[in-house]
Structure formats: structure tokens, C-alpha cells
Amino acid sequence: MKRDEFDLRRREIVYLIARKAFQTELRDSGFWFHRDIRDNYYYASYLFAAAVDESLKAPFDKEAAKRKATGVLLNVLQLQDRDEKSETYGHWPLSLEPSPLEAKAHPLPAELMSVLMAYFFRTYASEFEPELRIAFAGAFRHIYASRFFVKGQKHFGHHDAKYTAAKLIYGQLFKDPELARDGHRELTATLAHIRENGMSEYGSLPWFWHWVQAFTAAWEMNEDPKIHGELEEMLDYLWNERSLYYLKGAWVGPHSRGWPHDMPKDSNVLFDYVQYGDFLLPEEMPRTEYAGVLFYEAPREARRLAMNRKEPAEVKRSARANRDSGGPIHKYVYITEHYAAGGAWERADEFDNEQLRWDVTLPLSDAEEDTINQAYFFHPGEGFADGDPRHQSGYAEVLYHRNAILALYPIPDGADSRVIGVLPKGRWLQEPRALFGQAENVYFSIHLMKEYRLEERKDRFEVTSGIGENGGAGGEETGDEEGSLSGGGATRSANGLAGANGIAMEVLSLEEAERLGIGSLEEFAELRGKAPIVFTVEAPGRLQADYTTLSGDRLRLALGESDKPARTVNGEAISFGEYRP
Secondary structure, three states, X not given: OOHHHHHHHHHHHHHHHHHHHHHOOOOOOOOOOOOOHHHHHHHHHHHHHHHOOOOOOOOOOHHHHXXXXXXXXXXXXXXXXXXXXOOOOOOEEOOOOOOOOOOXXXXXXXXXXXXXXXXXXXXXXXXXXXXXXXXXXXXXXXXXXXXXXXXXXXXXXXXXXXXHHHXXXXXXXXXXXXXXXXHHHHHHHHHHHHHHHOOOOOOOOOHHHHHHHHHHHHHHHOOOHHHHHHHHHHHHHHHHHHHHOEEOOEEOOOEOOOOOOOOOOOOOOHHHHHHOOOOOOOOOOOOOOOOOOOOOOOXXXXXXXXXXXXXXXXXEEEEOOOOOOOOOEEEEXXXXXXXXXXXXXXXXXXXXXXXXXXXEEOOOOOOOOOOOOEEEEEOEOOOOEOOEOOOEOOOOEEXXXXXXXXXXXXXXXXXXXXXXXXXXXXXXXXXXXXXXXXXXXXXXXXXXXXXXXXXXXXXXXXXXXXXXXXXXXXXXXXXXXXXXXXXXXXXXXXXOOOOOEEEEEEEXXXXXXXXXXXXXXXXHHHHHOOOOEEEEEEOOOEEEEEEEOOOOOEEEEEEOOOOOOEEEEOOEEOOOOOOEO
């Protein structure tokens, strides 16, 4: 691909954000936003970049835009803590409440901003007014003198990545060879660590993009050929990782964390748009950062893999857990042109309890309908709030096999009994304990162990199952007698886990269905409604799901006989022998 096509998409982002920044009125404080100082810095960067780009046709007065951007940049720089005796020397506030002048400095903004500021200065300083040039230079001196980035590597995570990039950049900027060598040592160690162990921050948005931006800025500014080569190796690794889990704007597979703009819909997509460009740029851009300013072209083979999903593929990878969870995380995802299914085999207590254990992911839609692109179920855990389908509990075990997922929820007495699901917009046919749907080019078959309630929201359908048991939220639900039909399956229950629940989800593209002679959602529902699932609950605490896929594979997920779940496909136990970092 010609570099011009990347630049065209990058400049499109610059144009759109700059236009919004120019049209948005500043508050009396001289900032657009008080929630996060970084958003002001990003908006001002885009507005300035657009104002000084002679080739960019803008629907605003460029001189006025440059003055507005310069004013905001100066306001941001002036809030830096310049007290050498302060514990937050060199830092900026995060929130600007109750007012910018009263806001307290915070260690987070400088981590990424210090790196991006150096790149922005190198790129645009020739267009700065003297006052702005002096303000940036002063900020750099305080950043360098504060040495906030001089910390030992602890977790090889996004904090360490940004500190490493800062050492490389500021070591070069202030002609400090020891600082630059320290950054180089950490770069080498980080690259070796993630190659050997995988990324502990697997599928972690927005942290992954902090890795990309920090090392891209360092790569752009670096003047040492040896370090430059290792920075390219790092960036190639990162973009290979991204491409492995890419499906038309979506990040498939499990996530160690995610914000509301990451799940249940992939919305943090600007870097993907510039790199791959195979989906429409959405109107809402919830996290701009420097997606339109920094760019590194991914390896050709990585881009080819990401953008050509004609042949289905299984991805089996492992990673050292970000937290002390007692072992590695094994990640599985089955990727096709129209959907991906999979997740993490192990539960991990990730940052803010934001692990997304499993889901079925659809490519970002080119349709006008506002809809999420992820489908999953979970038991609510610490941090959960109604309306925000994140923060899962540890009461779940899973089995993944190509386009099918089994999940069992051994919910103990006294816990919230609800299992909550989110589904994309589309056509959904309901049975007492089953759902059959079509979203985009994919059929869904979902069997539940217990009855459920389906509610339509603006951009999704929400499912709540197991209502009212164990003191959970909602009304009442009566249990079935042994052997009774359950939405196409059977539930056999005895005294045991009263709140236990289970899900079996299988998906099929319309093309795959057509090859099997299935011509409509109704035909698909009739075929998959013929008892492919049996849930069994037995005392003491035994829980089992048996499911037969459309291709005839027999899946079994059983809990209670040992400390670990028993998972088999056609009688053979699941093995992690093929998984690698």
C-alpha cells in the first residue's frame, strides 16, 4: 500500500478533530474539558496541526485556530508542578476540578504526555510563537529534572513502556548518555520479556495504544541506529500482536481490561482506522490521543493476516498473568471473515476487575444502525453497575471449540443469582430457555439453563437470567422438574447449587449456513432447537453441560469432581500443549 493512503486517513482524523475543537467553545477557565487535562492537550495538538498545514483545507480561519490552540497549549503547560521540593514535581493535574488553579498534580498525565510533547515540539516548533516555544522548553527541563521516569521495571506493563520511551527521548534531548543507555537496556529487556512470556496486558485497551504511541514517538525521534533497530522490532511485535486479534475494526478474543468505549462495542478504533482502513470511521471518537499525529506502518505480513480472514483460523496463545493468579493465561479465539469466538480459559483478577472472559465478536458494521458488536454473558462481580456490562465475578468456567462456547456459573448461595448477557441488534426469536438470532451476517444459537428476560436498549439487547434466586435482583422464577425441556434442552436438578446457571452459544455465518442447506433464521432455530444441550446439577456442588455442535462435535464441561473443571471435545481432554506466547 502506498504511504499516501495511510496519510489520507491520518489527515482525515486531524481534520475532524480540529474542526470539532475549533467549533467547541472554551470554558471560562480557558479549557474545553475539566475531567481530564490530557483531552485538552490532544484537542489543541490537532487544532494546531490543522492550522499550520497549508495543504489541508479547513472550514475555519486558520489564524484564529492557531491562536486558540496556542492559548490552550499554554494553559496546559502552565499547570505543571514546578516546585522542585514537591513530590509531584514535573507533573500535571489529571482532573481540573474544582478549578484548574486549584487542581492537584497527578502522576498519570505526564507518563504519556511527556513523550508526545517531545515529538510534537520536534515536529511543529518552527510554527510556534516565541512564548509557546519557551513554555515547551521549560516544561521539558522540569520533566527531565524531575526524573519521574527513572524507575526500575516491575511488571513490563504500560507504565514501564512509557518510562522506557521517556528515558530514550529525554536522554537524547538533554544529551544524557547514561539515561539513554538505561532506556536502551530496558527496551532490550522488555522485548525479550514479552517475546518469552507474551503480553500480560492482553487485549488491554486503552493501555495497548499507550505502548504503541510511546515507542512510535521514541522511534521517530531516535538518532542511534542500534536503538532504532530495536525500536522497530518492538513496534513490529506490537503490530503483529494487534493484527493477530484484528477483525475489521474489532479486537477479538479476551481482554484483561476495557473501558465502556471498548466493550460491548469496539469504539477506540482510530489507530486501527489509520493502519487498516477497512471500516467506516465512526462519528464518535471517544479517545483521540495521537492516532492522527503518530504513525508506524505494520509489517506487510501482519496487515495481510489482519485484513484477509477468508480462511477460518484458530489462535492459541499464552501470557503471564498481569496479577498473581497462580499461573499463565491461555487465550483461544476462532476467527472467520464474519465473526470470532473465544476468550481466556482462566479467570484472572485484573486491574479494576475488568477482565472480559469470553465473547463472540462481529466486525464493525457499515450499516447505519447503532449497535454493539460483541455478544457475551457473565455473572456480575466487584465493581458491576447496572447498564455497564463489565466487571465479572470469578464464578464461571468455560469451554471453547471453534464456533461454540460453553459457560457454567456455579453461583453460591447468597450471591447475586443473575447471569447477564448483551447481544447486538438484529432479529431475535425467543423460547423459554433459548434465543435464536441474526445479527449482520451471523446466526446465533443460545441455550440457557434458566429462564430469562430480554429487553431492547438503544444499541443492544440485554438478557437477564436466573432472576430472583439466591436473593438476586428481580422477580420470581420457578424451577423445572427433573428432565423438563429447557428451551430445546433439558435440566436435571437435585439439591446442590441453587443459583447455578449455564450458557451454550454457537454461531454460524449465513454463508456457512447456506452450505448446510439452512436458508433462514427460522430454519436455523428449528434445527438448533432439537435438544443439543443438557445441563445437569447434582449434589454436592456438581454442575455439568453436554452440548452437541452443528458439526456433530460433543462438548462436555463438568465442575465439582476436582478443583479444576473437566473439559472434553469428543471425549478428549482439552490440552494447552499447542499454546505459546
